[in-house]
Amino acid sequence: MKAPGHQMILASAGSGKTYALTNRFVQLLAGGAAPERIVALTFTRKAAGEFFDEILKKLARAATEPAYARQLAREVDATALGPVDFLRLLRAVIDAMPRLSLGTLDGFFARIVRSFPLELGLSGDFEVMEESVARRERRRVLRRMFTAAGEPDDAQREFIEAFKRATFGVEEKRLARVLDGFLDRHAEKFLAAPESERWGEPAHIWPEGCGWLADAGRREQAAKTLRAAWPWAELNEKQRTRLEMFFLALPEWSPGAPLPDAVAYIVKNAFLVWDDLRRGRADFTLERKKIALDAGACAALVAVVSGIAGAELARRLEMTRGLFAVLRGYERNYHDSVRRLGRLTFADVQRLLLPAAGAPVLSGDEAGEARLLVDWRLDAKFDHWLLDEFQDTSFGQWSVLRNLIDEAVQDAEKRRSFFYVGDVKQAIFSWREGDPRLFREIFNHYNQAEPGMIAEGRLDQSWRSGPAVVAMVNRVFGDTAALREIVPASAADTWAREWREHVSAKPQPGYAELRHAEDEAGRFAETLRILREIEPLKRGLEVAVLVRKNDTAAALADYLRREGKLAAVAESDVPVAIDNPLTCALLALLRAAAHPGDSMAQEHLRMTPLGGLLEAEGMVSRDALTARLLAEIHTDGFAGTLEHWLRKLAPVIAEDAFSTERGRLLVEAAEAFDENGSRDVAEFLEFAERHAVRDADMAGVVRVMTIHKSKGLGFDLVLLPDLEGKTLAERRDGLAVQKAEDRSVEWVLELPAKLFYERDPVLAAHVTAAEADAAYESLCLLYVAMTRAKRAMIVITEPAGESVSRNFPKLLETALGETWSEGDPAWWRALPLIEKAPAPAETLGALAGGEAARVARLLSTTPSGTERATVGGRALFALSAGRAAAFGTAVHALLAAVEWKELQVATDWPAGGMEAEAVAEAQACLDAPALAEVWTRPSCDLAEVWRERAFEGVLDSVWVTGVFDRVVVERTVTGAVVRVTVYDFKTDRVEDTPEERTRVIARYARQLETYRKMAALLTGASLAQVGCALVLTAVRRRVELPPGADLAGSGERSG
């Protein structure tokens, strides 16, 4: 087969990345690759699904359209192929469907872990938790940690100490909340670097030493010296006050807390002349006047400031170590009680495979020590690798796959291949560890070993955007000078290195503009104005409004609906259980029942139609509500209970499709919750309140979404009204995590204030790099936003004017000038308004002429099912309860072996398994004079006995199925029935009293009546000829049931 070679493709937005990827797949197929030997991985299941669909559609089209077949054949370098061949490939892909490795990285990793649990130290199968489940697990772990009562043990003491250190100087009163925040922000960082020496360890941060730390303890003494050395005489009143305030405030300050203004002022000014101070002569600025300081004063000031900085750093180190210990304390608990039980998140799954964490290397070629041979267990041999959105691949993910891909790249026979595609300009997932630098590193790595090993391809032609849009993109992102003005030079240069001028392949009329509005309200209003003017929905245009945050999306969509009466949808995660009155009231119902003291819920119910409903149901008292609802939840689960109440509310919301749908979504959520069997109302409420549903892709609406969510999508018209914000170089808050070239964590530190870190070369370098990364990612974000439009894009910002913020508006203004436009502002006028008739709902339709084909369905019953009785809870739950049943079965089996007593020998009864007790009872029954008739052959001409005989029949239109214990049929010599006697054995422990017999009769009357009728039917006897008797084995007594003993009850049973 022909190997197509290895390839890296840098594909700009809209340049047909999916097209290239699917073509590659087809090319491999055309070259003879078996579909199941191609691994194609991407990030979302949705993208993977679309990828597969595209391949099939491509092949299907090529199979039917010769012209297209020729085009595709050309594109995939297999000009010999025609429709017939493509049909063959199509069939091959379909046949291989279950064996395809075409999906997400997460899914692929999970598949590997599932196949090698023991090799990876798991104890068998595992479950990947949904996020909501993982969150619940976290809550439970915290609860368990919290409620471990009594004298705190060492681990707990350590935890408390750690917590105090982590939150030094601030007396946090809400532990749970603070801890939750820690975990949200830092848990992954801990797992990436679980070694204590990485956290707040000065030797790792400053291998050369940190001068300030040495001075940490000396600031008080130094302050005294400084006070003495200061040239007070030269100061004016204002300056003196300034300085006094400094000396007053300094002892009040505790490291870790913000510097008081009076202290910060002096420190700041000292840093301004820091080098002079260290040299021993400096002009220190105090209240806008310079004071000359001599060597003594300089030295003293240096010592004080250095002491302040040192103390601050020492505290941050301490806090970082405290934080580490807190995270470790939690993680230990979590690990023991969640992961070890096989409940993993996708991140856990990936971590199990990380070679850096000691996982065995994956291999397709050989197994061995520390190597897992994937082929055999996965039923797959991987020859070809296709990686999509490669800029979002994390170093960890790459390190898992690296060896498998290495084997493909190094394949001596060149039968195998590697292909990766993505756009480093769209790297907006660094918070998910996406690592765009990998793109080049890998390319360089292989090509250094063997030049030309991986070919580089570029796609810069936009099949999405028209010329106007592309012009704006080129203008903003091609202007390196402008970029350098706004973002750190290194970020601008990185950008410029991979930037190529875009070209539009869609020469359609369109428009792009930068315009201004005063404030947020103004930007929203302008958005609405544009939408009203263009009426894109009525013209059949897809339109999106892209914003920065989910909250903004929700607010703006709401605004457009309310003020503009537009069909606008926020494509964010909608908290469907709490965003509307209906489901809130249902949740209040549950809450009020389980927590009757919740006056909010109680009163809330009264304000809603549920209040009236409860009254109508006679549930006026709180007891009634509590008892009824808790019982419902207990037996039917939350989904069943909510469904039930929704049904009752149906008339109220009959006309309201929205609320009806919300109700349905709540039930759907409850179904998922019920899966795990919990009936805890508080837990459910917490789950429901957090439960969010992503509004699905919708046609015919204004889609409002975050830029992040818009990645990969395209729209005719795009509005960008939410680009305000702080500097583009703002690094993500939180801990500073310094990584080495190989992406291992070097150190972690909770950074001190800017005043300090910018004075420390190590920390300053970290922040500079982090800011450059942040700035680069900001550019990516804007690039993604500006490349979504097909025809038109309108950017609405507040005028940057004098503002010094290096933000998006400033960048746009620098590159484009105050306003800018290109194309035809009336581009949309040529598009007609269309009336779209709603598509008729598809229905299945009933079977034509169905009634004729109806099959009879019988109600069914078993005679023993008609037994009417209750049993005491004590007997039901006693350990001996089942024993009684087993005993009964044994006695039945023994007696079933008896044909006629005279033929029976005790040894006929097999002893095996039957307990002696049962044998004794059976024997006693055989011997009992009162029961002699049961076992004695009657003196008729022909006697027949049925023992444990099953029957099926229909009585009164009810299908009856059952087993006779013993029936004796007496016949004349001609076979005519004389008499039939039905015996039913009961092994209940009864007493031999008349009352007890009456009770037994009541209990079994209906059952025996059924036997009687069935015996009559089977033998052809009349009912009067059939006698029925219970044989009470415990008291060896036979109780006759006269016909019609249960007339009142007979036959009334229905299902």
Add this chain to the structure above:
Amino acid sequence: MPLPRLHVLPWDQPLVRSAAAWLSAGWSGKAPLDLSDRLVIVPTRQSGRRLREALAALAAVRGQAVFPPKVVLPEILATLEAPVAGLATAMEGQLAWVEVLRGISLDEFRDVFPVDPPARNFAWARRLATQLLRLQGTLAEAGLRIGDVVAVASAAGGGFPESARWRQLGELERRVDAALAARGLRDPQAAKIGFAKAPILPPGIARIHVIGTPDPLPLALSILEKHAARLPVDVLVHGPASEPVDALFDAWGRPRPDAWAARSVAPADFTQRVHLCADPAAQAARIVALARDYAAPDGLLAVGVADAEVLPPLENALTRAGLPAFNPEGRPRRRDGLYALLATLAAFAGEAGFEPAAALLRCPDVLAWLSVREGGAFSPSALLRELDELTARHLPPTLAAARAHAEEFPRVVPALAALAELQRALTAEAFPASAAAALTLIFGARRIDITTPLAGSAEAWTDALREAGTALAVFGASEWTLAEKWELVLQQFAESRQAAEKPPGALDLLGWLELPWEDAPHLVVAGFNDGSVPEAVVGDVFLPEALRVRLGLKTNAVRFARDAYLLAACGASRAAGGRLDLLLGRTSAAGDPRRPSRLLLQCADAELPARVARLFRSVETARPNLPWARAWKLHPRVSPPPARVSVTALKDYLACPFRFYLKHVLRMGRLDPSKAELDALDFGTLVHAALQRLGEAEALRDCTDAAVLRDFLLERFEIAARARYGADLTLPLVVQLESARQRLRAAAEVEARERAAGWRTERVEWPFEFPLGGLVVRGKIDRIDRHADGRVRVLDYKTSDTAKEPAKAHLRPVRTDDAAGPEWRVFNDVAGKARVWSDLQLPLYRRAVAPEWGDAVTCGYFNLPKAAGEAAVAEWADFSRELQAEAERCALGAATAIAAGVFWPPAELPAREDEDWAELFHQGAAASVEWEGRIA
């Protein structure tokens, strides 16, 4: 070898009726239809049921009844008539594995365990045991044991890459067998395999029929082969009458993979019968709509559910539409009420925490028990209310701690006593007697209808319990913790299924394998997606496909042939006069893409592209994105205004009159059931209490030594904290109390400074009230200080996270929406800027003290924020008489309005600032409510 006789039941007729007819062939109808000498093998329990029903119906037509054949499933054949004595139960098997796995040296088994597990505890061993037992079960289907694998797999040639691993697995199995043998037990799978070599038939069986069973286990076939040597065996396949049967099926009626791999099996009128839906919910909606089209669906319509994911939404949608449905599979007991109780009991037995205790008290069965114990006066809602109060107030970590606080809560006392009794029952005896004792305690006084699900579940539970008792006795349970024992039994219970009876007229919801036996003329199959139909297994820890093939286990090709055949049969029997519809989802419920079943793409090449286009087209989501709509407006009742309000309540009124009404008139308040630590109020109360004591301590009145003050504060604090939270503290409390101490230490420093500066506390917690605008305003002043120079000040303690400035806390700038509000809230400050009152606390305190202390009193906060360094007294610096006058004007305005019952309109707050009321207000507070009271 004698072969069975193969018969075709033409598939243009329903299988179940043809089968019944075939069985009754030659029956005169004069006597009962007696089939008791036949053994009939059918694929599923439900198909057996259908067959017996059909026989009964058939006989009933002639006024007769039936002595039915013995109907069994193929997997039963290997245990039919086999001796049961000495077989290990499932739990015994599990324990044997656990024992072996815990006992071995892993170094001897490095091909199975290349790395050490993180902990070789019971949980690890049990999970692994479960998996290995499953492996044994799968192998036994083909009559194999783990120990046979190497030989069989190698015999197939081509090398066997994992032979070392399997050899070691075989050794493990051997040791498990030995462990069982040492206790006189046998592995049931091994016993089955042994029995299959010399199977026995039930007495009286003269003929065997295998009917409509497309994939019997290989082990069952080997048994049948043996029987076939002695008596006639018939195999009945439901297939086309027009084609040679042995081309399509093998001698045992199994579809031949090669014959079905490419056969077109989808309904002929593809576009009319195959329906692409968005997701499971959309499929459910279609089915409900269809079922509604039928007046009485049962008997006309049956629904097959090929993908279990569709089942819950379908069941719920049918319920919502008022259409009863019936799933013969029953539901797993994990979803049973009794399971919830048992799981809570297990937690309660295993740990001392209070949480499971509280959870138990919310369980209806426990409430019923308490009701019996306590007699007529028992009120579940009152109990739960008090329980929540106790929890919120004392945050007890354990049941014992809770009981120590219970005397304040009279209804909780007996309930907790009952739980303590329950706990004794759970621990007094050995397991499982203890578990049984606990349940008899709870249910003892109740009578339970034996036909209810509870009775069935109780039986399943006691069965599992007894089995566990035996198993634990046999294997020695001393090393097991109580929690592990519970877990062992609960697991088995959870996996059992609760079968209910079919409600009359209910719509059948059937599994895919049941469908050939279903004869309703209209059949709809939902969830027709790849992976569900045809079923496919890819990748396995032990048995990858390549090995399955070698071992003769069920392979994907066999599954494909079976499913292709089943689809064809379902369609064929409805070709005339019936209808088969297939529904499939484009995505799963979670929105992940799903693929259509490959069976639907099994067609002539010419048709394939069109089918691909049709099945892979995008479909509109079923989830309509409807504009937000309001189900209803709230109708709060109208209550008369209060006669007295507190100063804090006035602040609420300023913020929003309507929320004031809800909070202070209707007394609405949220309760946090998952409260696990002090809230702001608790925290403040504790700190306040200590400070109050200090203010009252005459002996320390002139003390300015911070250390003494601190010791005093801490001592008082300790007393208050212990009284409220006891000696056993949970982790958050330890931290929080430490935080409070830290703040009190800071307070001591501040206090010492203030005293040194000449201040002395005159009054603490000084209550006041005065009339105002038709109301009485009341409050309590934290402290009143007097300076040596005669100045007086009122102070309020603030323990919020950040220090507060009095001016900022009381006044705010004007917002646009203030224009519509009452004018008394607004005034112009000295700089001429319009300001709005947001709190009146300190001015009203001043007013309250004025009669006694004059109007020159200053005011401020004693801040104790979380940054201990920022603790300080913050006086309201430029407070003036003018300001006081403005404040009083505002207070008068507010009081007058309250007295007049003016609570409307509400303030419109951004949602993030309105969390307390979020459940009431959506898209605007005013818009959410239909207010029937007075309007301003």
